[in-house]
Amino acid sequence: MVTIDDVAELAGLSKSTVSRVINHYPHVSQEKKERVYQAMETLGYVPNSSARSLRNKKTKMIAVIVPRLMNPFFGQLVESMEVAANQQGYQLLICQTMYSQDTELGHLNLLKTKQVDGIILASLENEWNNIAEYLSYGPLIMCNEFDESAEIPIIKLDQIHGGYIATKHLIRQGHTRIAYCSGGHKSMVANHRKIGFEKALAEHGLRFDESLGFFDAYTIENGIEVFKEIHKMDNPPTAVFTGSDEVAAGILTGAREYGVDIPGELSVIGFDNQVISRIMDPKISTVEQPIEQMAQKAVHVLVEQINSNNKPAKERYELPLELIIRESTVGGPLRAVE
Amino acid sequence: MVTIDDVAELAGLSKSTVSRVINHYPHVSQEKKERVYQAMETLGYVPNSSARSLRNKKTKMIAVIVPRLMNPFFGQLVESMEVAANQQGYQLLICQTMYSQDTELGHLNLLKTKQVDGIILASLENEWNNIAEYLSYGPLIMCNEFDESAEIPIIKLDQIHGGYIATKHLIRQGHTRIAYCSGGHKSMVANHRKIGFEKALAEHGLRFDESLGFFDAYTIENGIEVFKEIHKMDNPPTAVFTGSDEVAAGILTGAREYGVDIPGELSVIGFDNQVISRIMDPKISTVEQPIEQMAQKAVHVLVEQINSNNKPAKERYELPLELIIRESTVGGPLRAVE
Numbered sequence: 001m002v003t004i005d006d007v008a009e010l011a012g013l014s015k016s017t018v019s020r021v022i023n024h025y026p027h028v029s030q031e032k033k034e035r036v037y038q039a040m041e042t043l044g045y046v047p048n049s050s051a052r053s054l055r056n057k058k059t060k061m062i063a064v065i066v067p068r069l070m071n072p073f074f075g076q077l078v079e080s081m082e083v084a085a086n087q088q089g090y091q092l093l094i095c096q097t098m099y100s101q102d103t104e105l106g107h108l109n110l111l112k113t114k115q116v117d118g119i120i121l122a123s124l125e126n127e128w129n130n131i132a133e134y135l136s137y138g139p140l141i142m143c144n145e146f147d148e149s150a151e152i153p154i155i156k157l158d159q160i161h162g163g164y165i166a167t168k169h170l171i172r173q174g175h176t177r178i179a180y181c182s183g184g185h186k187s188m189v190a191n192h193r194k195i196g197f198e199k200a201l202a203e204h205g206l207r208f209d210e211s212l213g214f215f216d217a218y219t220i221e222n223g224i225e226v227f228k229e230i231h232k233m234d235n236p237p238t239a240v241f242t243g244s245d246e247v248a249a250g251i252l253t254g255a256r257e258y259g260v261d262i263p264g265e266l267s268v269i270g271f272d273n274q275v276i277s278r279i280m281d282p283k284i285s286t287v288e289q290p291i292e293q294m295a296q297k298a299v300h301v302l303v304e305q306i307n308s309n310n311k312p313a314k315e316r317y318e319l320p321l322e323l324i325i326r327e328s329t330v331g332g333p334l335r336a337v338e
Numbered sequence: 339m340v341t342i343d344d345v346a347e348l349a350g351l352s353k354s355t356v357s358r359v360i361n362h363y364p365h366v367s368q369e370k371k372e373r374v375y376q377a378m379e380t381l382g383y384v385p386n387s388s389a390r391s392l393r394n395k396k397t398k399m400i401a402v403i404v405p406r407l408m409n410p411f412f413g414q415l416v417e418s419m420e421v422a423a424n425q426q427g428y429q430l431l432i433c434q435t436m437y438s439q440d441t442e443l444g445h446l447n448l449l450k451t452k453q454v455d456g457i458i459l460a461s462l463e464n465e466w467n468n469i470a471e472y473l474s475y476g477p478l479i480m481c482n483e484f485d486e487s488a489e490i491p492i493i494k495l496d497q498i499h500g501g502y503i504a505t506k507h508l509i510r511q512g513h514t515r516i517a518y519c520s521g522g523h524k525s526m527v528a529n530h531r532k533i534g535f536e537k538a539l540a541e542h543g544l545r546f547d548e549s550l551g552f553f554d555a556y557t558i559e560n561g562i563e564v565f566k567e568i569h570k571m572d573n574p575p576t577a578v579f580t581g582s583d584e585v586a587a588g589i590l591t592g593a594r595e596y597g598v599d600i601p602g603e604l605s606v607i608g609f610d611n612q613v614i615s616r617i618m619d620p621k622i623s624t625v626e627q628p629i630e631q632m633a634q635k636a637v638h639v640l641v642e643q644i645n646s647n648n649k650p651a652k653e654r655y656e657l658p659l660e661l662i663i664r665e666s667t668v669g670g671p672l673r674a675v676e
Contacts, residue, residue: 002382044340044382061453069407069417079407082434091448094432096420115399220613253617275558279591281619
């Protein structure tokens with residue numbers, strides 16, 4: 001087999017000069033180019049353009065890694081990202097982890113195999129230490145889920161404030177015994193919401209009763225189960241912070257089956273302002289998350305990283321959340337304390 | 339440049355035999371292989387591995403094209419396909435058309451540029467004539483949406499039966515004036531459902547009143563609008579076939595706002611058996627679609643096509659639908675006619 005060494009020898013040039021000619025780098029004289037092309041022709045040398053394209057070619061494809069598409073929050077995030085990516089000339093590869101660490105690392109391999117130009121992490125099943133090494137293959141950014149120690153751009157929502165305003169609203173309605181639901185112990189999104197939740201409690205001299213915590217609540221079905229557990233309690237809460245419109249809708253569904261009045265006997269606040277929060281009876285008070293705005297920003301920042309070839313900046317973008325008061329928390333027998 | 343013709347000449351073999359050796363096809367004698375390898379070495383011929391990989395190399399990536407991910411039917415379909423693809427060692431690229439013909443053709447180009455090994459069409463914005471040419475670049479199959487004239491595998495649900503059983507149920511509850519909603523005129527899924535709808539009407543000597551047709555109803559918001567239009571009618575229908583749990587949920591939401599009793603004053607039947615149909619009050623009667631089963635079958639058939647390299651078979655797979663009776667159609671003032 002003819003190799004690049006043979007071409008270099010016949011042309012009387014260094015191997016790196018031959019490589020620069022083959023890869024069309026600038027600053028090679030026309031005379032040297034001619035000598036390389038001549039030697040290639042004489043020897044019948046064809047550069048391995050497959051390997052070359054692996055090193056240099058952009059795929060114009062980016063990937064986003066999410067836990068599950070059927071969670072409407074991620075469905076909406078991904079739909080908005082796909083539209084934003086297309087507008088910038090990129091295809092979006094959508095990957096689910098289904099909450100598995102191995103699956104997440106498998107998706108990150110897309111960067112190693114050069115099948116995508118960059119990846120948006122909207123899930124974080126692994127420690128940052130185990131993810132950081134993939135940075136040598138291409139840009140990564142975090143969106144929604146995050147790890148502050150990561151030396152890459154993070155686009156997130158102000159979850160501490162989200163937890164705070166939702167809880168403050170419940171306290172203002174007179175509640176002092178408030179249950180807390182979230183999806184997963186590990187998530188920093190959930191973690192920050194809980195900081196906001198406890199901050200609001202502390203401001204009113206209240207403390208979280210750990211027996212009112214539900215830490216694996218993601219779906220409508222989970223919400224129905226949460227309701228059943230609350231319903232069995234000797235000293236039940238009068239309000240629930242759910243962290244999810246789906247879970248809130250499940251609690252409402254359970255309450256209807258057991259004839260428990262919402263918000264009369266139990267107030268429920270959702271999170272996300274999904275369509276479901278507007279069509280349940282009663283309509284669900286919730287926290288609006290600017291999902292589309294976050295999705296656009298994430299795609300924009302990733303594409304910038306892809307084009308710049310610079311060391312990733314430790315940029316931080318935080319978008320605000322907003323309380324939306326509807327029927328599931330207002331009009332109960334309890335009264336405002338402020 | 340040394341070409342494959344030079345190798346064939348020196349080896350005293352046909353060009354196609356040389357090509358078969360280079361590409362490791364079976365049924366070439368060891369003796370001929372040796373002659374080809376010897377000639378390649380003598381001439382310093384290196385097969386253009388880039389072109390070869392373009393022709394032969396698998397990306398282990400497949401794409402699915404859907405109209406919109408936020409439609410929970412497609413969200414669920416895609417989630418199930420992603421799991422099935424991963425199990426078979428494939429990554430799934432998810433593409434939305436947002437109902438645009440141009441965007442659909444843009445996604446089909448992924449096959450031309452060899453970025454995916456095959457494509458599942460779960461949308462069909464373009465005529466088959468305009469899609470068929472992409473078959474020369476790799477396998478295509480249709481899933482859910484379809485065009486019977488296409489010479490490729492189709493995995494679909496028995497939508498005629500679905501439309502029929504839903505309508506039959508409404509007629510058995512005593513309804514003779516039934517509104518009809520569907521998403522888009524062009525869709526064969528919608529078309530077949532309407533055939534089933536009219537078949538059930540015809541069996542009872544009824545005919546569809548065109549003034550009761552709503553042909554662009556996809557979302558909850560659309561359902562609310564449908565309700566408002568029905569509510570304004572001088573001679574309103576007593577039942578609605580919606581073709582979508584989302585649209586049905588919207589009609590229920592509209593009815594609640596206007597104080598109209600469901601099913602007392604208006605019966606509503608959904609389609610899909612989405613979670614939303616079980617949590618609305620009243621719970622929505624609907625038609626169960628075996629989405630997961632269809633998704634698995636589609637991935638399986640496409641991967642078979644990718645591995646076989648055969649001319650695509652005109653296979654047809656049809657999965658059954660099932661009526662699920664809940665509260666939104668039963669218990670109204672009307673009585674059964676059979």
